[in-house]
Amino acid sequence: MSDLLDINDLRAGYGEAVVIPKMTLQLGESQVLALLGRNGTGKTTLINSIVGVTRRFSGTLKLGGKDITSLRPDQRARAGIGWVPQERNIFRSLTVEENMTAVAQPGPWDVKKIYEMFPRLEERKNNFGNQLSGGEQQMLAIGRALTLNPQVLLLDEPTEGLAPIIVDELLAALGKITRAGGICSIIVEQNAQKILGLADRVVILERGTIVHDATSAALKSDPAVLEHFLGVAGAAGSKNKHAAGTPG
Numbered sequence: 677m678s679d680l681l682d683i684n685d686l687r688a689g690y691g692e693a694v695v696i697p698k699m700t701l702q703l704g705e706s707q708v709l710a711l712l713g714r715n716g717t718g719k720t721t722l723i724n725s726i727v728g729v730t731r732r733f734s735g736t737l738k739l740g741g742k743d744i745t746s747l748r749p750d751q752r753a754r755a756g757i758g759w760v761p762q763e764r765n766i767f768r769s770l771t772v773e774e775n776m777t778a779v780a781q782p783g784p785w786d787v788k789k790i791y792e793m794f795p796r797l798e799e800r801k802n803n804f805g806n807q808l809s810g811g812e813q814q815m816l817a818i819g820r821a822l823t824l825n826p827q828v829l830l831l832d833e834p835t836e837g838l839a840p841i842i843v844d845e846l847l848a849a850l851g852k853i854t855r856a857g858g859i860c861s862i863i864v865e866q867n868a869q870k871i872l873g874l875a876d877r878v879v880i881l882e883r884g885t886i887v888h889d890a891t892s893a894a895l896k897s898d899p900a901v902l903e904h905f906l907g908v909a910g911a912a913g914s915k916n917k918h919a920a921g922t923p924g
């Protein structure tokens with residue numbers, strides 16, 4: 677399997693602070709990677725570094741064999757980096773449909789296909805971004821990233837703060853999206869057990885460094901690893917996050 681995303685010796689952070697000292701990570705087509713780790717271990721920083729909104733000290737990034745290291749975030753988006761940030765960042769004063777058509781690029785994912793995936797979005801297509809529930813906003817953020825027809829889809833805690841029934845709906849949709857092929861995904865998720873059912877590979881970070889890289893199947897049969905690296909088997913410290921008020 678050829679690598680769709682190829683991160684090589686990436687050193688990145690903010691200002692003078694190095695959060696990711698030296699990251700090398702490759703992702704093949706259709707691979708779904710769950711990125712886990714305790715709070716503040718650099719998961720969001722890694723996602724943001726692929727998007728291009730952190731400071732890069734050194735290292736390279738390639739997408740589909742093309743060097744994207746020197747591209748700006750908007751150029752990386754057009755090159756095929758789809759991003760669903762933790763804050764969702766939907767356009768609040770545009771309608772659901774306008775949010776998607778504003779950034780659309782040609783490819784298999786068009787608005788019609790996204791409505792098939794998320795019928796709620798079609799029901800709400802003339803509503804403004806600021807009139808949506810949290811779950812609907814997240815569906816829209818995913819739909820908007822897909823209309824770019826990305827090669828890589830980056831999702832930063834897509835289920836955070838959503839009701840369990842919406843979480844299940846979203847994860848089922850993400851399963852369909854990733855099985856449809858053509859893209860690889862990185863999903864940052866606090867709920868390890870839920871994401872193990874969707875991801876085929878799991879990478880655990882500590883201090884911006886990969887400390888464990890395994891298949892989901894291997895992790896499922898060895899829960900002690902999750903316990904060791906995340907503290908709570910299956911729930912990746914989600915309680916600590918809010919107690920500590922950690923930025924993310």
Ligand SMILES: Nc1ncnc2c1ncn2[C@@H]1O[C@H](COP(=O)(O)OP(=O)(O)OP(=O)(O)O)[C@@H](O)[C@H]1O
Pocket residue numbers: 690693695713714715716717718719720721722917922923924
């Ligand atoms: N904009 C920023 N400027 C400076 N430092 C930052 C910034 N954002 C994050 N950091 C620091 O970078 C480190 C990694 O944070 P990051 O948000 O990447 O971790 P995370 O694993 O995603 O954590 P969480 O689970 O809380 O989202 C932390 O020490 C954090 O304080």
